[in-house]
Amino acid sequence: MKCAKCGENLTRRLQGGVNVDACPACGSLWVLDKNFAELRAARDRFVRWLNPDLWSEIEKHEIGEGTRLCPACGEHLHEVRYAESDIVIDICRRCRGIWLQRGELDKIIAYLEGIVDHQTVTDYLKSVGHEAAGLLSHRDKIMGEVKNLEILMKLLEYRIISRFPALSRIASKLPPV
Ligand SMILES: [Zn+2]
Numbered sequence: 108m109k110c111a112k113c114g115e116n117l118t119r120r121l122q123g124g125v126n127v128d129a130c131p132a133c134g135s136l137w138v139l140d141k142n143f144a145e146l147r148a149a150r151d152r153f154v155r156w157l158n159p160d161l162w163s164e165i166e167k168h169e170i171g172e173g174t175r176l177c178p179a180c181g182e183h184l185h186e187v188r189y190a191e192s193d194i195v196i197d198i199c200r201r202c203r204g205i206w207l208q209r210g211e212l213d214k215i216i217a218y219l220e221g222i223v224d225h226q227t228v229t230d231y232l233k234s235v236g237h238e239a240a241g242l243l244s245h246r247d248k249i250m251g252e253v254k255n256l257e258i259l260m261k262l263l264e265y266r267i268i269s270r271f272p273a274l275s276r277i278a279s280k281l282p283p284v
């Protein structure tokens with residue numbers, strides 16, 4: 108496959124345990140949607156739980172057809188905003204592939220980490236229908252709702268605990284991970 112930006116041959120490599128096709132010349136990455144969450148998780152495990160759906164709300168976030176061509180199928184890539192951010196990435200709707208130019212993955216990680224640090228994390232989790240939303244909004248019944256200890260530990264790690272004091276009482280009773 109050729110780089111959609113500079114035309115160089117892409118090379119397959121393992122990045123964070125995920126197969127990506129990378130351009131040795133310009134640093135662009137081609138990654139399939141099914142691998143994208145793992146690629147993010149390899150950089151920051153917590154952001155795996157923040158999962159903006161690029162595909163079901165594509166009309167909402169689409170800017171338009173771009174000039175670049177999909178390295179896999181040759182269709183025009185579409186420019187879309189990544190969730191509610193101002194980061195513009197290119198995607199192929201047919202291949203469900205994501206084209207990232209150098210630095211864009213870093214921006215996405217920073218954006219997702221910003222959500223975690225932000226007051227609206229509960230609303231965000233609710234909006235993506237995540238089980239952690241229930242975990243945060245019903246904190247009196249929290250032990251019954253902890254389906255995934257890892258989620259809780261990550262929330263604690265990100266100091267969300269300071270806004271949800273009940274979590275600290277629960278956390279003190281949890282075994283170390
Ligand atoms: Zn390139």
Ligand SMILES: [Zn+2]
Nearest residue numbers: 177180199202
């Ligand atoms: Zn394609």
